[in-house]
Amino acid sequence: MTAFDDIAPQLATQAIELPSWAFGNSGTRFKVFPTPGTPRTVEEKIADAAMVHRLTGLAPSVALHIPWDRVDDYAGLARYAADQGVAIGTINSNTFQDDVYKFGSLTHTDPAVRRKAIEHHLECLEVMDATGSRDLKIWLADGTNYAGQQDMRGRQDRLAESLAEIYAQVGAEQRLVLEYKFFEPAFYHTDVPDWGTAYAQVAALGERAVVCLDTGHHAPGTNIEFIVMQLLRLGKLGSFDFNSRNYADDDLIVGAADPFQLFRIMVEVVRGWGLDPASGVAFMLDQCHNVEEKIPGQIRSVLNVQEMTARALLLDRASLTAAQEAGDVLGAHQILMDAFYTDVRPALAAWRESRGLPANPMAAFADSGYQQRINAERVGGTQASWAS
Ligand code: PSV
Ligand code: MN
Numbered sequence: 001m002t003a004f005d006d007i008a009p010q011l012a013t014q015a016i017e018l019p020s021w022a023f024g025n026s027g028t029r030f031k032v033f034p035t036p037g038t039p040r041t042v043e044e045k046i047a048d049a050a051m052v053h054r055l056t057g058l059a060p061s062v063a064l065h066i067p068w069d070r071v072d073d074y075a076g077l078a079r080y081a082a083d084q085g086v087a088i089g090t091i092n093s094n095t096f097q098d099d100v101y102k103f104g105s106l107t108h109t110d111p112a113v114r115r116k117a118i119e120h121h122l123e124c125l126e127v128m129d130a131t132g133s134r135d136l137k138i139w140l141a142d143g144t145n146y147a148g149q150q151d152m153r154g155r156q157d158r159l160a161e162s163l164a165e166i167y168a169q170v171g172a173e174q175r176l177v178l179e180y181k182f183f184e185p186a187f188y189h190t191d192v193p194d195w196g197t198a199y200a201q202v203a204a205l206g207e208r209a210v211v212c213l214d215t216g217h218h219a220p221g222t223n224i225e226f227i228v229m230q231l232l233r234l235g236k237l238g239s240f241d242f243n244s245r246n247y248a249d250d251d252l253i254v255g256a257a258d259p260f261q262l263f264r265i266m267v268e269v270v271r272g273w274g275l276d277p278a279s280g281v282a283f284m285l286d287q288c289h290n291v292e293e294k295i296p297g298q299i300r301s302v303l304n305v306q307e308m309t310a311r312a313l314l315l316d317r318a319s320l321t322a323a324q325e326a327g328d329v330l331g332a333h334q335i336l337m338d339a340f341y342t343d344v345r346p347a348l349a350a351w352r353e354s355r356g357l358p359a360n361p362m363a364a365f366a367d368s369g370y371q372q373r374i375n376a377e378r379v380g381g382t383q384a385s386w387a388s
């Protein structure tokens, strides 16, 4: 088994982006439970994200969602974030909340609606220019509920045209990242339902168009690590939206429902050199904390990713390859499971301390008084919009 000291340099480069919307109140269609201390502004969301980074050293950037996080001065917002010790990361577009998008956005039959959706993405690119963000992430709610409702082929063609128009404006250092989701809010067909469709669409655009894999966006039983392997192999894995699912797009804490799945995903990330910053893979969370506290929820999440990354890095690759090539089925499986069952928590705690970070970031947050302070300061927090 590889020693912890050997993997520490790779762990030191790990960066996990936090979603601004994780700090706002969210819930289900049945109820949103308000939480004391909820941010009232995007600045307060960024401040909370910065707290997660200070305690973990793992979360140096925050993703924004436009228009949820719309401000007048994005360059000023980027400066504010930098003062807090974090950067503005991915800009997420939103074409799923306006009445006009009832029957689609970039795929719509009406050119005026497509124009509005394209213009929104061009606005997001302007935001990125001001914030210095690299990635424009597009998730579309487009789809239909009934067979025959729309011409699926025509919608796919219009999607390609709309994306091409957006891609033409993507800067040389920027990327277009297309996210897929197998269903919801549409229940018959979705226009970008799977990695194959996302891949086909971005491959037609060019090199700076890549795919986002949201771990919650697959049918039960899907071998997600296979998709990770394939997209890395094709050079098209742009980013992860990490979360956990038990049933649908639950947006629960990553690594909570199925830590073994997160481990298997990280094994393929390591195997495909996805941890190498040169790979360009962005590791993000896409979670909503409905009943748990939000800042500790994010701390728990980044620690879960770090723990499974450490276990994946500890995998004895040479022995695994030897066992695989010898046709040693149980031996190979055992080597993988040995890495999975390694408790890395004590080593990670000691390593954190050696880098001037709290050994236990969850306890450090509880002791910090930060939550009590924001509870007192922030009254009347806004409800973060969310899309399941
Ligand atoms: C859609 O379900 C999604 O996963 C997309 O990433 C959205 O941007 C995000 O949720 C926000 O709710
Ligand atoms: Mn997502």
Ligand code: MN
Pocket: 181, 214, 216, 217, 249, 286, 387, 388
């Ligand atoms: Mn989702």
